[in-house]
Amino acid sequence: MGLITKLFDKRAAPILVAFFVVLFVLEHKRKLRKTTQPLKKRIPTNAIVAIPAFALLRLLFLPLMVKLALKNKDYVFDRQLKIPLILRCVITFLIMDYGNYLWHVINHKIPLLWRFHLVHHTDLDLDTTTAFRFHFGEMIGSVFSRGLFVLLANASAKQVLYYEMLFEAATQFHHSNVKMPISIENLLNKLIVTPSMHGIHHSVNKDETNSNYSVIFSFWDRIHNTFNAKPRQKQIIIGVPEYRNATQMTPKYLLSIPFKKQINLNQ
Template identity: 70%
Template structure:
């Protein structure tokens, strides 16, 4: 579609590339957590794993969302309530972002969805490279759920693309390994998701993984009592307990992971039904 090319390809994509470069440099000058894996190897692995998902984002997800927005000219909050242009835009973004909060929760709670989201969480380090490490199957599933919230919000095509720019920028930001002054981060956390906040979500400790699901606005977690914040990241171990073997995390293995038998932490043996650890793994 011409609108996607005009807004996303020519404007949003260069901005996202700039955000990545800035965060990539910043997280190496102000590290939040000490990296455990070779950078180049992770860069290659995560880039190849992300390539199919990027293709689906550009040629399936965005066209589907834009087409839905163009066809929906009667329904949704944006059309049913007499909002000013600014209030309409704010409301639209809030609804879309709340939809992403719920989608993230479902990815952790529904076993089938977790199989695909697991690929993202098995990264043993957490930085801007992790922000791209999503399985293409997860992108396919998101079309239907996120499309529902495009419909409910009554978002216009331009609003859908504008939100996607914020969504992708926020995803890079909160996955980054950039250390922010504690007082500043504590203030930012009242509104948006920060690196320390999301770092807790990537912990091997299940109680911590089952928290901080928000993407842009952090108050969804506060509202649902899933918010946790600890700026001291030294005690946090990144990853999934069942998948701690770095040599196993090849491109081929990650792309086929959702279709394989999953591992049970207690027995360390293949198990079809048990996908999450049976007990908490305490960081030491």
């Protein structure tokens, strides 16, 4: 899997780390929402929860996605139709991103999947560190969904890795607590998911949580009528109503949530 080392480890990873640092600095200079928890507590918690998921991303998820992509057919049909490479790439990325929209929706609709995705939503604040707070079980489950759309998109191995880079960057960006000028926010939101848009998705209000599922491109929510831009950021309370005890949110507890009796599964 030299391609993963070359494109993801050596190229994408340093860019993603640098992007994280920039967002981390910006969100503490220009806060979109007031924070409620000490950062010195949330960083270790989110980092520890993220370690197993990161390990699976690199050791299981990416190798499997690349293997599936290598089985995809060459673009002979595309060449016969004279489809430009850039258009082919755009179509491939759109199909994979739409797959992630659908995967996100079913994570909220199917109780078994919500058990794992719930861990991400229990963060009582929302910032760049929340972008890594995913249960390893959710990563395992995503293999099946993401793999299906890699095949449906007829993606190449390089496209899989480049899309993953954009996916990770978008996830960092829309989870960040960066306040942008409203004119820029509204302009960007026409195409991609912004911090304000995704902040609504992390609301304790379930009508708001069950909206704004998109990952990179925001128009999937508009197409499916799941777009919500009404609540003001200052009015949003981040988290899950049934999991509001901050002292309970230890890494051990968070990693065990999917395997415990759930307080409420009516997501």
